[in-house]
Structure formats: structure tokens, C-alpha cells
Amino acid sequence: MNITKWKQLLVSLVVLALAATCFVPMSKAEAAGNDPIDVNASAAIMIEASSGKILYSKNADKRLPIASMTKMMTEYLLLEAIKEGKVKWDQTYTPDDYVYEISQDNSLSNVPLRKDGKYTVKELYQAMAIYSANGAAIAVAEILAGTETKFVAEMNAKAKELGMTNYDFKNATGLVNEDLHGKQPQGEGVKEESEVSAKDMALLADRLITDYPEVLKTTSIAKTKFRAGTDDEMDMPNWNFMLKGLVSEYPGVDGLKTGSTDSAGSCFTSTAQRNGMRVITVVLNAKGNLHTGRFDETKKMLDYAFNSNFSMKDLYPEGSQVKGHKTIDVEKGKDKQVDIVTDKALSIPVKSGDEKNYKAEVTLDKKEITAPVKKGTKVGTLTVTYKGSDKDYGFLKSKEFSVNLVTKNDVDKANWFVQMMRGIGGFFSGIWNSAVDTVTGWF
Known part of the structure; x- marks a missing residue:
């Protein structure tokens, strides 16, 4: 090899070495478009409730399975019916074959209901909101609409009314329809389940706690008993482990709803209030442990909001x-x-x-x-x-x-004399201004 070729080869090697030393890989934050935090979930969002300001967002417009967070819409429709006087807390319900059968399924979250039992709307609501009882949720749907099929239509109609845009409610519970023992709402496929975007879940949560703030009195209950003092008494812990006294306790958290299925993964819509600021977070398909991953990723968002980053x-x-x-x-x-x-x-x-x-x-x-x-x-x-x-x-x-x-104040209408004098003043003012303009034109 002659000298010229050696020089060319040497120059090429130097250029490659310099390029290698100058290359710096992007951090995760840079790759995510300079997102302030890295939430390990398929989709997530955090808003401040009073203004609707979005503090964090990741794939928030993508429609995904939401599992038992579906029950938030069931809760909204029940609280609306209570407010309008269509349903009363103390009215009773006796399970039909469908509700009885689902409530006895131990593979699902449930409070067992007796076929000949009488349950108040309040008992069914608490079982649904605190323990995510699926039979109880279907019972509420039947109380409100007669059948779950009709109730699903009401769920989707209410979503549209609330301004949601990326949603498709399939049943009252959030279960995959194949878990409903072949009795899913009419017209719905066996493999289907409710899907909503993280942004729409935040909107639903916001409307739920704004329109019916009393929901937080229930969703903040960490532990209670179903039918306390009866033969059917059973412990009813809240699946929201971030509530006070539970394993993932986070100061200020008082709601709202968890959800998990094989397809939806680990999901959670939370709300917390501290230092005069209430935030709402949503995580869909949080990574990590099925039961704790949603809380780990929610904590990242709450820490970002409350630990001196934001104030009202x-x-x-x-x-x-x-x-x-x-x-x-x-x-x-x-x-x-x-x-x-x-x-x-x-x-x-x-x-x-x-x-x-x-x-x-x-x-x-x-x-x-x-x-x-x-x-x-x-x-x-x-x-x-x-x-x-x-x-x-x-x-x-x-x-x-x-x-x-x-x-800032009332302004009364001026009487006819004042209006006339203003008109005359305006007339002569117009003549004067016209004359001034004319004379000015001479010069």
C-alpha cells in the first residue's frame, strides 16, 4: 500500500473515532419528547381538577380496555338517578338468576347475593364502589334500566353527553363479556370489553366528583363490612391500596377506582387533594406487578404534582x-x-x-x-x-x-331628555369636527 492510501485510511479512522466520542444517546426523557416524568404504562394522564389543566399526558387519546373502572360510569348514572328522585337509597332489590349466578362466581370480585335476598340500593352501591362487586354492579344496572342491555345504551349516551369522544362501554362491570356466563348484553360479542381513552376517563372522573362530590365519602373507605351484623357479613376491603391505612398509602388520596383484567392489565383512576389542589390521575395497563404496578406509576405522577412542582x-x-x-x-x-x-x-x-x-x-x-x-x-x-x-x-x-x-354594576337606561341632549351634542360635535377638518385642509 502506498503512502497516499495509508494517509487516507488514517484520516478515515480518526473521523470514525471522533464520531464515536461525540455520539451521546438520548435519555428516556429526551426520547419521550422531554416529558417531565416517565410513567411506565400504555397510557396515562394527570389533571388539576378545578381548571382541567393537564399536568402530564402519555398516549392519552388512545382507546384501551379499562376493566372495572367501567363501574365509574355505573356510579355516575346511579348518583344521577338518586339526585333526580328516580331511585332511593333504601329501596330494595331481589337478585334474578343472572345477578345471582354472577355474584356466586368466586373467580370474580363479588359479594355473594342470595337468590331470595333483599338488598338496598345503598348496599349494592357500596359493594360496587368499594369492593368492585360485579354482581352488585349488574344489579344496579337492572334497577336503573330494567336490563343490562338497556343500561349499556344509557352508559354510552351519557358518555356522549359528558363530552367524551374515545369510548365504547360494553357492560356495567368492565369484565370481558366471556366472563358473564354467556349472558352478556344483547348485541355484544363474547370477546368484547369496555374501552375508553385515559383522557376520557379523566373527564369522567372530573364530572363524577364535581357533580356528585359525595362519591368521595364512599370511595375513601379503606375497609368496611358487607351486611354487618347479619349471617351474610363479610369483610369488604378497598382495592385502592393508596388509601389511608393500606399498603400503598399516599397522603391525600380519597378515590376513585381500580381495574384489572388480562387484557386491560393494571389500571387505576385516582384522585388526591393536598395544599388546596386536587388532581386526578389515570393509568392504563401499568407495567410491573398486576396489583401494585398501577400504584407505583400513580405515585410518580402525584409526587410530580405535589412535591413543590405545582401550586395553585x-x-x-x-x-x-x-x-x-x-x-x-x-x-x-x-x-x-x-x-x-x-x-x-x-x-x-x-x-x-x-x-x-x-x-x-x-x-x-x-x-x-x-x-x-x-x-x-x-x-x-x-x-x-x-x-x-x-x-x-x-x-x-x-x-x-x-x-x-x-x-361590575347595573346601568339604568337614560331618560329621553338625556338621550336627546346627547344626540344634539353629537350632532353639533359632528359639525364642528367637519368644519375643523375643512379649515385644516385649506392649509
Whole structure:
């Protein structure tokens, strides 16, 4: 080999060596698009409840099996029926053959029900919400809709009404239909099961605790007994191990629902409140141990939310005015303008020192309003968007958050004389301005 070829070979080796030393593999966080945490699950989401601000998201729009978290929709429909007076807590139910048969299946989570027994709606609800009793859930479905088939239609209709978009409820329990002993809802396949996206589960959880906050009094019960003091008494521990006193206890956790099947894996929708902030988390198919993996991955999200990363900030307190938009013109009013203010606090979870990166924008419905005007009349919105460099996941229902701008006071309509004098003044003002413009044109 001649000298020239040796030089070329040497240069090539040096270039390869330099390239090797300069290559730095991406970290997991970089590979995940600079996600702040690494949740080991097929899908996950965390929101702050009052604002709907998404604090973390992973595959959150992907529809996946949700197992017994399906019962959250069953709970919602029951609590709605209770509120509307269609069902009472103390009314009783006697199991039919289907409910009796499922309730006696020891391979499923259940409280055994007697074929000739009488059970109150309250007993069935607690068994479903605390112990995830499947027979009890089907019993609730029959109480509300007559049959589970009709109830499934109501579940999907309510999901649409709530604004959910990636869902398909197949039964009242979350079981795979083949576990229902050949008696699954009509029209549903044997291998099918309920599937919902993590984002829609967060939306359902948010509506459940917002519309019916009393649900937390039940979901926060760590241990109780079914039919205490009777021959049918049995222990009923909560499958949510993050509740106070249980093995994965986490301060502030008071709900909501676990779920697991072979296809869904380890699932959990949690909610926790600390330091004036309530968060909701969802994990679908968490990796690791079937019973504890969901809690391990949920803990990552809760730690991220509560351990000095976020706190609630009133960017604009209730009754605030926005610079440049403090008033709106009033036509035919005693006052020509009225102050406008926020109707509630624009409060969102913010990382320390990050307040400056949230920018407000005012949108008025009209340039002016006509008297008479009542205090609290909506005239526009105040919207906030994030302009910082951190990854922004947006909000549960949109990419931004807003509150209404409303009138601070009443404005009465001006009498005819005042309106006439203003009209005359406007007429002569117009003549004067026209004359000034004309004279100015001469020069």
C-alpha cells in the first residue's frame, strides 16, 4: 500500500473515532419528547381538577380496555338517578338468576347475593364502589334500566353527553363479556370489553366528583363490612391500596377506582387533594406487578404534582380588571361606560416562577352594550395560554382556559331628555369636527 492510501485510511479512522466520542444517546426523557416524568404504562394522564389543566399526558387519546373502572360510569348514572328522585337509597332489590349466578362466581370480585335476598340500593352501591362487586354492579344496572342491555345504551349516551369522544362501554362491570356466563348484553360479542381513552376517563372522573362530590365519602373507605351484623357479613376491603391505612398509602388520596383484567392489565383512576389542589390521575395497563404496578406509576405522577412542582395561583382573582379592557361602552345608559371584571378567579396550577409565561387575552362579545344592563352581564372572556419553554399539555377540554368578563354594576337606561341632549351634542360635535377638518385642509 502506498503512502497516499495509508494517509487516507488514517484520516478515515480518526473521523470514525471522533464520531464515536461525540455520539451521546438520548435519555428516556429526551426520547419521550422531554416529558417531565416517565410513567411506565400504555397510557396515562394527570389533571388539576378545578381548571382541567393537564399536568402530564402519555398516549392519552388512545382507546384501551379499562376493566372495572367501567363501574365509574355505573356510579355516575346511579348518583344521577338518586339526585333526580328516580331511585332511593333504601329501596330494595331481589337478585334474578343472572345477578345471582354472577355474584356466586368466586373467580370474580363479588359479594355473594342470595337468590331470595333483599338488598338496598345503598348496599349494592357500596359493594360496587368499594369492593368492585360485579354482581352488585349488574344489579344496579337492572334497577336503573330494567336490563343490562338497556343500561349499556344509557352508559354510552351519557358518555356522549359528558363530552367524551374515545369510548365504547360494553357492560356495567368492565369484565370481558366471556366472563358473564354467556349472558352478556344483547348485541355484544363474547370477546368484547369496555374501552375508553385515559383522557376520557379523566373527564369522567372530573364530572363524577364535581357533580356528585359525595362519591368521595364512599370511595375513601379503606375497609368496611358487607351486611354487618347479619349471617351474610363479610369483610369488604378497598382495592385502592393508596388509601389511608393500606399498603400503598399516599397522603391525600380519597378515590376513585381500580381495574384489572388480562387484557386491560393494571389500571387505576385516582384522585388526591393536598395544599388546596386536587388532581386526578389515570393509568392504563401499568407495567410491573398486576396489583401494585398501577400504584407505583400513580405515585410518580402525584409526587410530580405535589412535591413543590405545582401550586395553585390566582393569575386574576375574582373581580379583577384587565389593563386596556377595564370598561365597555354603554349605549342609551345613564352612564356611558361600565366597569367589567372577572366573574371568578382565573386560577391554575403553575410551577414556581412560571407565572410570567402565562399570557392573558381578552375577547369581547360586542364593542358596546345597550342599557338597561344588569350587574353580572357577560360581555366577553379572559383567556390564558402558556408561552413558556416547558412542554405544555393544554387543558382537558381545550388548549386554553378562560373565565367570563362581566359588568361590575347595573346601568339604568337614560331618560329621553338625556338621550336627546346627547344626540344634539353629537350632532353639533359632528359639525364642528367637519368644519375643523375643512379649515385644516385649506392649509
